[in-house]
Amino acid sequence: MTTVRVPYHRTHWNVEIPDENLVGILESKVNEFIPNLTEEEIVKKALDNPIGSPKLEELVVGKKDMVIITSDHTRPVPSKITMPILLERIRSVNPEIDIKILIATGYHRGSTREELIDKFGVEIVNNEKIIMHDSRDKESLIKLGTLPSGGELWLNKLVQETELLIAEGFIEPHFFAGFSGGRKSILPGIAGAETVLANHCSEFIASEYARTGILDKNPLHIDMLYAAKKANLAFILNVVINGDKKIINAFAGDSEKAHLAGCDFLEDIAKVDKADADIVVTTNGGYPLDQNVYQSVKGMTAAEATCKEDGVIIMISACNDGHGGQSFYDNLANASGPEEVLDRVLKIPRNETVPDQWEFQILARILSKFTVILVTDMYEPEKIKAMHMEHAYTFEEALEKAFEMKGRDAKVVVIPDGVSVIVR
Incomplete structure (x- = not known):
């Protein structure tokens, strides 16, 4: 046996x-990849060396407010590690900035307080402004154009009301978007219900390119990239985790370039x-x-x-x-x-x-x-x-x-x- x-x-x-x-x-080789840094050090190194972007600290200088998008309770993003580091770096150069944490529920239900505490820890839940995205609440949405697929692009209106929009997340193989992370914080993350539905149509899901590990010619990915650009997603921090949900690598910077670098890293160790x-x-x-x-x-x-x-x-x-x-x-x-x-x-x-x-x-x-x-x-x-x-x-x-x-x-x-x- x-x-x-x-x-x-x-x-x-x-x-x-x-x-x-x-x-x-x-098995993916993610569990064989042993970093020589702690999880916190991996995240800090990525933030110190952003890909295709100024450092986060440079982006927040002079800003009155900002929004940090993060995943909901259905995603194992290690926010207990990443979010405190992001908040500390932001406030180290701009202590008065107004920060809102927007939970990217996509088409899911909202997270409960208990689920948020499990994700962030009680200190962040008690002391930060956390907003739950609701894809069905039309009053909270704004139309920002038409997707390449033809669907209307409705996003949480905070993307236009804030001076700076960033996102944290994690990259894993995704069964129809190719990979998670990056642009998915926007679509489906903070998109309106009808936008999510149009993007996830049967025609796209049936596409031979809408498969695990495929971005090129993937119709869902093309829509998602467009949505991220329209939202002015300025910066991302995406991590790669192993089977124990521990961070083994991190990628920060431009929402497209940093994400692609992370996808390339993951593909090398996840392909079987x-x-x-x-x-x-x-x-x-x-x-x-x-x-x-x-x-x-x-x-x-x-x-x-x-x-x-x-x-x-x-x-x-x-x-x-x-x-x-x-x-x-x-x-x-x-x-x-x-x-x-x-x-x-x-x-x-x-x-x-x-x-x-x-x-x-x-x-x-x-x-x-x-x-x-x-x-x-x-x-x-x-x-x-x-x-x-x-x-x-x-x-x-x-x-x-x-x-x-x-x-x-x-x-x-x-x-x-x-x-x-x-x-x-």
């Missing part, structure tokens, strides 16, 4: 695969060669990304890239927060199967995209080719089955089910962290 350690919620599981079945363990398998075991990297089924689709796409058609994907994900979106759940549960979902969604015009459409479209694409067994002891099995997936409480139960479907000699691949790899 080979034992593989995989993340689950806030802990880890040891899963065992018979040696005669195991044909590969696909596919290994054809009948059964693929994957995860969503543990908390906070495995809180719901919606987010767990990301980890499934890594398995999709290496699983033989008609194979089985074993998705280990806590889903303690449920399905993650009512539209996501309803569009799957109310359909006879994934084929019906795909047939319907591909007929929806770009400007009529419905909430969560991109996520149920991708899950339906996966379910049309593979059987998915979702492993969790924190979410109702009947709801998982209603979304056309199988359920198992334990990994052992799931693997037994998979062997029953594919035979005792089935070839197995394990992807310990499905959101951290680029499978080619």
